[in-house]
Amino acid sequence: MIETTLPAKRAISEIVHAYRMIQGDDKRPLSLRDFSQALSDILEPYGGSVSHQSVKNWEDRTHLPHHFFMMQIVFHAPMDWRRDFAQDVLAALNPKLYQPATDIGRRAIENGQKEIIRFRSSSTAARHISSSNGTQP
Numbered sequence: 001m002i003e004t005t006l007p008a009k010r011a012i013s014e015i016v017h018a019y020r021m022i023q024g025d026d027k028r029p030l031s032l033r034d035f036s037q038a039l040s041d042i043l044e045p046y047g048g049s050v051s052h053q054s055v056k057n058w059e060d061r062t063h064l065p066h067h068f069f070m071m072q073i074v075f076h077a078p079m080d081w082r083r084d085f086a087q088d089v090l091a092a093l094n095p096k097l098y099q100p101a102t103d104i105g106r107r108a109i110e111n112g113q114k115e116i117i118r119f120r121s122s123s124t125a126a127r128h129i130s131s132s133n134g135t136q137p
Contacts, residue, residue: 007112009061011092014108016059042077
């Protein structure tokens with residue numbers, strides 16, 4: 001079976017969006033720059049940083065965050081939303097190894113898994129239709 005990053009990308013997109021909404025004000029989410037700076041504040045003493053473009057790519061499902069950076073945040077962040085965020089992301093990246101810290105992470109991972117189930121079901125249905133018509137999928 002082909003492994004896909006689809007569930008992780010969907011879950012991380014949802015996690016990023018949820019944390020930006022919570023950290024923002026009543027009318028808008030925390031800006032990409034402010035969000036990335038809050039994460040970078042943890043990483044800078046260790047030579048790391050997160051750009052606003054990286055945060056945008058995570059939220060847009062273009063790229064996945066680097067596991068190492070999330071581990072650094074978990075280990076070095078104070079007991080605040082940034083640690084919870086990083087732990088939720090780690091759980092989305094590898095749900096067999098990590099547990100989400102919050103309901104945000106749990107819901108996002110469940111939604112990502114539902115998406116892959118829908119994808120597999122539609123792929124199976126397409127193969128079944130193709131085989132019954134005598135065509136290749």
